[in-house]
Amino acid sequence: MKFVAVTSCPTGIAHTYMAAEALEQAGKAAGHTVTVETQGAAGSTPLDPQVIADADGVIYAADLEVKDRERFAGKPSVDVGVKKAVHDAAGVIAQAVAAVESGVVAAAPAATPGAAPATKVDPNASVATRVRQWLMTGVSYMIPFVAAGGILIALGFMVAAFAWPGDEGVVAVTGVPLADLLANFNVMSGQDWAVLLFQTGAVAFGFLVPVLSGFIAYGIADRPGLVPGFVGGAISVAVGAGFLGGLVTGFLAGFLALWISRWRVPKGVRGVMPVVVTPLLSSAVVGFVMIVLIGQPIASAMEGLTSWLNGLSGANLVLMGALLGAMMGFDLGGPINKVAYTFAVTGLATEGLAADAVQYQIMAAVMAAGMVAPLAMAFATTIRKNLFTHAEQENGKAAWLLGLSFISEGAIPFAAADPWRVIVSSVVGSSVTGALVMAVGSGLRAPHGGIWVLPLISNPWAFVGCVAVGMVVSGLLVVALKSARPSPLVQAEHEADAAAEGSPALVARTA
Structure with missing residues (x-):
């Protein structure tokens, strides 16, 4: 059979493309052709209309609303989450085959503008699931602003360290008004470039709370929620309520x-x-509630949280690093992982942070811990290939780059095939790395990038050493657990390989 598929995930980075590859490989293994359109962060190339016309069925593996879904009207289809396609691509292909054979065709969907913001919230899901989906909608649109803004700010500080003598750069770059830069910018001045990078990043980073609030509201109410959500987020920043205020205004x-x-x-x-009416009334009410009723209490709570974090030291910091590391390694890009990551990146948005603020150490610990799992699986497949299937060995090669780039999802194929041993190993190694980063005091102003933002990390070689220790701990642990009880899939592959090579012992045993 011939299938077309669409894959998308909330962040549009890892799961989108992993699901596409998994469906293509599973389809090929089952004797079918699967052509995939990835609607990811890098945009998408629409499927050829002729390919759609020739297809027997459609597979939607998406956590966001599929763009231009009406193209596939009249064809049998299956609709699953993107993680289902990553973890059980063969099962999804089997569902698609069954849908084609049954001949049941869903009603034609209404046309949806391709440029509309994408979200997908299941109205029939439990309250807890819908709350998580609303939150993830906000977080998914927030992350690109955080990444771009944070890295630009960090680059501004890095250039300032060379442009000003001694330790003056970090302080000086934040004290130059934008008006002075506009009036006197000199392309040959390192100081001006440092200020330019910092100011641009600060503007981008300033969208963090409004975008979070706006798209939480969008997930709940669709387009009518955008205006009051953005307005509420901006007011939250103005009154000092920050990230917590943005969450409240998003839902409100x-x-x-x-x-x-x-x-x-x-x-x-x-x-x-x-x-007119919906944005006017909702924005007015949200503004009143935030400014008059709850803005100041939430701002006080944010100040208390900041003071508590800055008061942490020694063993308390190490314990926090271990906890955040364990969360990063537990579900590899899932909700718990995203909670830890969101906690770290929103800490970067706190105003008036000192150069050695705990928030920067938290960000470094979270990123280092998130790199461990894929690197550990790559390491394990390198030192003990015979404990892994051929597909896992190939995934291990890709996991080196994914891990170095801080894409925890690179370990998902291993966790899907052997959940408890991989997840236990990942949690242990990531926890060790998170604790070590806190202990050595590495800090990071950029919220993403992995090894590629190493120049922006304070105490960078200690940071690399912490990641390496966690990788080795996780890798050796998963090898030990798999050695104690080899996977039946791996044993079956070894026997098939031996039979193909004409092994006398295997032939005799089989006979």
Whole structure:
């Protein structure tokens, strides 16, 4: 059979492309052809209309709303989450085959503009699941702003370290007004370039809370939630409520906009409801609630959290690093991993941080711990190939680059095939790395990048050493666990290889 597929995940980075590869390989193994359109962070190349026309069925492996879904109308389809395609691609292919054979065709979907923001919240899911999906919608749109802004700020500090004498750079680069830069920018001045990078990054980073709030509201109420969500997030920043305030305004704006948009109004008013009435009323209410009622209490809570973090030292920091590391290694890009990562990146948005602030150490610990699992699997497949299937050995080669780039999802194929041994090993090694990074005091102002932002990390070689220790600990542990009880899949592959080579012992035993 011929299938077309669409894959997408909330961040559009790792799972999107891993699911595409898994479906293509599983389809080929089952004797089918699967052509995939990846709707990821890098954009997407639409499938050829003729390929769609020739397809027997459609596979949606997506955690976001599929763009231009109406293209596939009239064809049998299956709709699963992107992780299902990564973990059980063969099962998804089997579902698609069954859908084609049954001949059941879903109703044609309504046309959806390809440029619309994407989200996917299951209205039939439990309350807890929907809350997580709303949060992930906000986080997925926030991360690119955080990554771009954080790296630009860090680059500005790095250039400032060379442009100003001694330790003046970090302080000086933050004290130059944007108006002075506009009036006197000199392309030959390192100081001006440092300020330019810092100011650009600061502007990008300033969108963190409004984007988080706006797209949480969008996930709840669709487009009517965008305006009050962004307004509430901006007010949260203005009153000092920060990240916590953004979470509150996101949910408040979303539910308020959803309620107003469902009002039964005369026909003559319906046309202005989404353009004027809903954004006007919801923004006014969100503004009142934040400025008058809850903004200051949340700001006080944020100040208390910042003071508590800055007061941590010694064993307490190490324990926090171990906990955050364990969370990063537990579900490899899943909700728990994202909680730890979001906690770290929102700490970077705290205003007035000192150069050696604990928030930078937390970010370094989280990124280092997130690199461990894929590197450990790559290391294990290198030192003990016979404990892994041929597919895992190939995945191990790719995991080197994924791990170095801080893409924890590179270990997912291993965890899907052998969950408890891989996850236990990942948690132990990542926890060790998180604790070590806190102990050595490495700091990081950039929220992403892995080894490629090494120049932006304080105490960089200690950071690399911490990652290497965690990699070795996880790698040796997974080897030990797999050696104690080899995988039946691996044993079956070895026997098949031996039979193909004409092994006398295997032939005799088989006979």
